[in-house]
Amino acid sequence: MSQPTRILLSLVAGLLLGLASAGAAWAEGVISIAEPIGGLWLNGLQMTIVPLVVSLLINGIAATAEAARASRIAARAMILFVILLWISSAIAAALMPIFLGMWQLPAESAEALRSALSASPAVGTVPGIGEFIRSIVPTNPVSAAATDNFLPLILFTAVFGFALTRLPQEPREFLTRFFRAVSDVMLVMIGWMLWLGPIGVFALAYVVGARAGAAAFGALLHYVVIVSAVGIVIWLLAYPVALIGARVGIARFARAVAPSQAVAISTQSSLASLPAMLRGAEALGVPVVTSGIVLPLAVAVFRVTGPAMNLAVALYVANWFGVELGPTQIAAGIAAAAITTMGAVSLPGQISFIASIAPICLAIGAPIAPLGVLIAVETIPDIFRTLGNVTMNVAATATVSHRSGIEPGEGQTEEDRLLEAGQ
Template sequence: MRNIPLHWQIIAAILLAVAAGILGGADASIGGLSFIAVYAFLGTMFLNALKMLIVPLVMSSIISGMAGMGGDRLEKLGGKTLLFYACSSLIAILIGLLVVNIIAPGSGDNQALAATISSSDPALSDTLAKVEGRGMSDVVQVFVRMVPTNIVAAAANGEMLGLIFFSLLFGFFLARSKSEHATTVMHFWQGVMSIMTEITMWVMKFAPLGVFGLVAKTVAVTGFAAFKPMLLFFVTATLALLIHAFIALPLVLRYIGGVSPKKHFAAMTPALLTAFSTASSSATLPLTLKSVQEESGVSKQVSGFVLPLGATVNMDGTALYECVAAMFIAQVYGLELSIVQQFTIVMIALLTSIGVAGIPAASLVAISVILGAIGLPLEGIGLLLVTDRILDMMRTAVNVFSDSCATVVIARSEGEETRIAINSTKTDT
């Protein structure tokens, strides 16, 4: 197994997991031990190990990167990062809007789907309880969460925005400190980052087992029979995500970044497969950092700044899905949306893809905000529950790939050669 590349190990684990999930189903057991319990154990242990790395890795990456930058470079880097994230999310939403209008998965015979929604469904009731009372005020709360009252509590609760903001401040003032101890502190954080990278590499040796558990559990619980009524919506959302990931972003890499999309895909494959399996951009962050730095050749300064921020606020796949889902529900209910209403969906999807970061059931909260804005019942979310888990895995992979593309393009704009640049002469050292 040691000689087999990690991405092939993960692909094999996914295929085995799909087979195990289909053959075993939700009720299979041996000696009273449920297969799903075993899958859950493997998946949870792997996810916990990845999440364990997030706080020290994010803090050390940002602080080390910030400490090595000048004030002018930091200002430019921040502006470029925010501009890229806003533009890529907007492109993703427009792709979703175009595809859902062309295919119209909720029109025709599928309009009868609205009658299948049962208000007594426990899954729907739980979901509505999570999104009830949510609105645009939750988008504003992103700025409140950015400045935590207690950084230790923020780290413990996984409030990444607050953690990133504190790390940015710490690194900024560390770089400008005249204290005789500043160099020692800088070396400390650089040491932490190196150690966390080594731990990440060790944890990833268990990735095939963790991925197997996560995917097998999903397949066993979800199954495929329930997908039939929602198949056209599933295909529509998947097609839009694929267009963004395999056409739009590669074009950006090739013509704006001047790098090889094929090489970057190869470099990011383990991270993308892990993102697909875990459905968590944050949990995948340790491996994303490793792949971008070691395989694509982006500096730790740029990647340490751009990637943690992107894992929190850049949600291309999520924004695209919100748009497609809202349009689908409108079609199911027979609502013809005007250009103004569709533009409203685009703008709300763009804002909420950032603003609801960190909120439980974030994409469903965002969709509830959109539905409220165009006058549709929240019960329409019940249509999405069957396919949500699989599509969540897909859109997370797109989110992570977009983050990595932003990092590479911004690194190139900063004059870095990278290993994946067209005609690159950079080699491993």
């Protein structure tokens, strides 16, 4: 049985058992045991967030800069990727208030869930624009990390990563190897915590079921639909990107990308979809010299649904817990979502869920306790994450090819031509 399935079944079992025991005399005694168990598991995940995000972001920037230096095509692709990531993040900030306004989580359900998780975010006064701008440059990055002040920490890490790329080769490679080792250690630790995930999720789900009752099931369904809807919008955005950026008709693009979408839905893996994406790019007339560079690069460092869906989760949690967000908090969330996505590359879905969304929650002042429950239902939104990523990868590749003015066959060796012809 796969790890996501084990965690999902633990969620369902915990909710059902909690619902069945609601109101029983002994329920509070069980809650007093389950609540600290779930809290310990959440703390175990949280303790890895700062070193994991910092190391992954530095490695992501270093890998991006190295790829951009490799060729003109890669540099253009990276510029397009960054633009699309920021657009993705901004779209979520615009869409979430609309979606939550169209279908609101019932007030009684939200209140029951807040009481069940007993997590109240510390929300202070909303800073003015001047104070906000000054606050994003940390005077002490260590202090920012210690206080979970993530936006200044992310900015410092990004500047550090770009500065690292200016070093001579030997110290640059030494530092990238060091931070790669740090991230590998953190991933091992998170793997251990996720192995214990069914216990932690079961404990949290029991508390939620016992205190919130049937409202918990409706709230989780509401969450899945809202967050998935944001992913669907980003997926559909790939079609106008192909139309405008690559001058490819929507019907033609849809036919070319359909096989890779089928693989994405069945595997939930962009890497597994790469061969089908290469064939789809070929059907659009993208030469191998372009698709052979851009598509593997996209699979490695480009997750267009990441900023939108990660920010959507954080904004959902903020709405769930009644956190009032002003323009400065929204701006912080947009920036955190767009930047941290570059560091969440090639991670399993459950690991990237915590590593990518917790910093955004902390940046906007939302609690991270609900993530321990929401991670269990990530399987369904993850389908739309992969579907959107794969579709946009092909659209971005076609756009880079068209804008670079590379004609089919240009820059290919005789071996490339034979492979393209299937000979």
